Amino acid sequence: MKWVMLIILCVSGSAWAGEARPLTDDPVAEARLKHLAVELRCLVCQNQTLADSSAPLAEDLRREVREMIAKNMSDPEIIEFLVSRYGDFVLYRPPLKATTTLLWVGPFVLMAIGVTALVMTLRRRSRTVAEVSVTDEEHRRVEQLLAEGEKRS
Amino acid sequence: MNRFLLPLSIFVVVVGFLGIGLTLNPREIPSPLVGKAAPEFSQPQLYDQEKVFSPADLKGKVWLLNFWASWCSGCKTEHPVLMDLAQSGQVTIYGMDYKDQREEALTWLQRGGNPYSVVGVDEVGRVGINFGVYGVPETYVIDKQGVIRYKQIGPLYPDTVEKKILPLVKQLESE
Numbered sequence: 001m002k003w004v005m006l007i008i009l010c011v012s013g014s015a016w017a018g019e020a021r022p023l024t025d026d027p028v029a030e031a032r033l034k035h036l037a038v039e040l041r042c043l044v045c046q047n048q049t050l051a052d053s054s055a056p057l058a059e060d061l062r063r064e065v066r067e068m069i070a071k072n073m074s075d076p077e078i079i080e081f082l083v084s085r086y087g088d089f090v091l092y093r094p095p096l097k098a099t100t101t102l103l104w105v106g107p108f109v110l111m112a113i114g115v116t117a118l119v120m121t122l123r124r125r126s127r128t129v130a131e132v133s134v135t136d137e138e139h140r141r142v143e144q145l146l147a148e149g150e151k152r153s
Numbered sequence: 154m155n156r157f158l159l160p161l162s163i164f165v166v167v168v169g170f171l172g173i174g175l176t177l178n179p180r181e182i183p184s185p186l187v188g189k190a191a192p193e194f195s196q197p198q199l200y201d202q203e204k205v206f207s208p209a210d211l212k213g214k215v216w217l218l219n220f221w222a223s224w225c226s227g228c229k230t231e232h233p234v235l236m237d238l239a240q241s242g243q244v245t246i247y248g249m250d251y252k253d254q255r256e257e258a259l260t261w262l263q264r265g266g267n268p269y270s271v272v273g274v275d276e277v278g279r280v281g282i283n284f285g286v287y288g289v290p291e292t293y294v295i296d297k298q299g300v301i302r303y304k305q306i307g308p309l310y311p312d313t314v315e316k317k318i319l320p321l322v323k324q325l326e327s328e
Contacts, residue, residue: 043182043287043288044287044288046179046180056252056278057278057287057288060277060278060279060281060282061282064279064282083185084185084186085185085186085282085283085284085285086182086184086185086285086287087182087183087184087185087285088185089182089183
């Protein structure tokens, strides 16, 4: 029974993969399309790539890209075609410019703040430990207290 | 007290950012086409398929281009707003029937009324791609020089028309 289930799972899995069905007969063009489509975001299902999405717009855009490949346009030209219409949003790796500075630099700034805070906390902690110096008088008193405690228990 | 001040201020800042994030609509992607010339097209008209609808004929006019379809639910919400706007006569609305069936589009306009001066047909969605349409309805305000000045993503509401579209149209008319 388990085996039957497993086989069904495997078979249905390959049926799902039909979403990204080959779009051209030419394997070279298809490889280029795939390579481009994983870098591009579908605007309808925003967390899917153009390669994964089965939204009608994604299908149309794949058709456009395929036609541009057939016209021998270069990758930057094809990307420019889409960016000029849909903005940097279609790119999973937006270019570094004034409006995207925060996006690119932000994580590093946050990490720097975190590291600084960590280093400062660690330093302060080691300093406070080092600063605890005990006089002879205090030392004697501690010993005395500990001895008393032992007697009591 | 002092040791709580830092975590508390970090918390307030994070809440502030998250609060701003909640008010943003992730579906509204700023269009790079605003401020640029509207893409050229010449599409068959919905009513008279022999005739062509092209923005080149509209130079010198301020007009709205509304992408719609009979299968689009947002268009249903928007339709009465477009009807009112068309009846007020303050701006001419042109329609683009986006990836639709002709019969269904005609029935739709017959039932709800036709707010459009001319309706073009974009059967395969290519005009839509050139305009950066990614979800109908979308509405573009185009000025006398044929430049896109505003893009509305999603349905137009009476509020948007009053506060954004009409003041902009008035300003563009006087330019």
